[in-house]
Amino acid sequence: GNSVTQMEGPVTLSEEAFLTINCTYTATGYPSLFWYVQYPGEGLQLLLKATKADDKGSNKGFEATYRKETTSFHLEKGSVQVSDSAVYFCALMFSGGYNKLIFGAGTRLAVHP
Amino acid sequence: NAGVTQTPKFRILKIGQSMTLQCTQDMNHNYMYWYRQDPGMGLKLIYYSVGAGITDKGEVPNGYNVSRSTTEDFPLRLELAAPSQTSVYFCASSSASTNEKLFFGSGTQLSVL
Numbered sequence: 319g320n321s322v323t324q325m326e327g328p329v330t331l332s333e334e335a336f337l338t339i340n341c342t343y344t345a346t347g348y349p350s351l352f353w354y355v356q357y358p359g360e361g362l363q364l365l366l367k368a369t370k371a372d373d374k375g376s377n378k379g380f381e382a383t384y385r386k387e388t389t390s391f392h393l394e395k396g397s398v399q400v401s402d403s404a405v406y407f408c409a410l411m412f413s414g415g416y417n418k419l420i421f422g423a424g425t426r427l428a429v430h431p
Numbered sequence: 432n433a434g435v436t437q438t439p440k441f442r443i444l445k446i447g448q449s450m451t452l453q454c455t456q457d458m459n460h461n462y463m464y465w466y467r468q469d470p471g472m473g474l475k476l477i478y479y480s481v482g483a484g485i486t487d488k489g490e491v492p493n494g495y496n497v498s499r500s501t502t503e504d505f506p507l508r509l510e511l512a513a514p515s516q517t518s519v520y521f522c523a524s525s526s527a528s529t530n531e532k533l534f535f536g537s538g539t540q541l542s543v544l
Contacts (some may be wrong), residue, residue, distance in 0.1 A: 350531055360531075361435070361521055361523075361535030361536050361537045362521065367531065367532075404477040415464050417462055417525045417533060418476060418479060418499075419533060421473040422526065423471055424473055
């Protein structure tokens with residue numbers, strides 16, 4: 319079946335450190351891939367997306383590249399801030415499926431000053 | 432600009448009680464969704480709707496019911512609450528015009544004791 323696997327958290331970093339959160343997927347077909355972020359006490363919000371192989375999504379200093387050969391969509395940021403502390407969800411979606419998302423388990427990031 | 436509004440934010444139920452989680456959106460989106468978020472498990476789709484009068488089951492529909500009498504509202508009904516339904520519930524909406532982006536409410540934290 320279709321699924322998303324993320325690295326377990328929590329991930330704890332110091333401010334200005336480099337961030338990588340790993341995400342791999344299993345899919346029968348070619349889905350669009352997403353990263354959503356959930357700040358404390360809030361709902362999820364879209365961080366970035368990529369719709370086909372080798373596409374790079376980017377937003378707010380975060381990047382992720384759709385790698386079909388490794389079925390991965392790892393999230394990276396060169397220099398994290400305390401305000402990036404949140405839970406990050408990797409997800410996939412198939413076109414024509416009414417925008418239904420399949421989520422990974424989420425990775426909590428804590429950034430300390 | 433309200434977006435997706437969920438009520439209540441918190442609720443404690445006794446086993447066997449019933450309740451309705453309310454969700455309304457003001458963006459005229461056709462698609463609406465209910466997800467539950469369990470610790471370490473990511474978000475699972477309970478039910479979704481592609482328009483007024485049309486609903487369908489997601490991955491984990493047992494113990495829940497929904498209705499969609501208007502474009503704006505998509506309530507989730509728990510008829511006989513069980514401890515396994517303790518979770519955080521998120522409502523979301525989107526449409527063919529949102530470029531695959533889902534808009535989430537801030538969630539309802541439900542405990543069944």
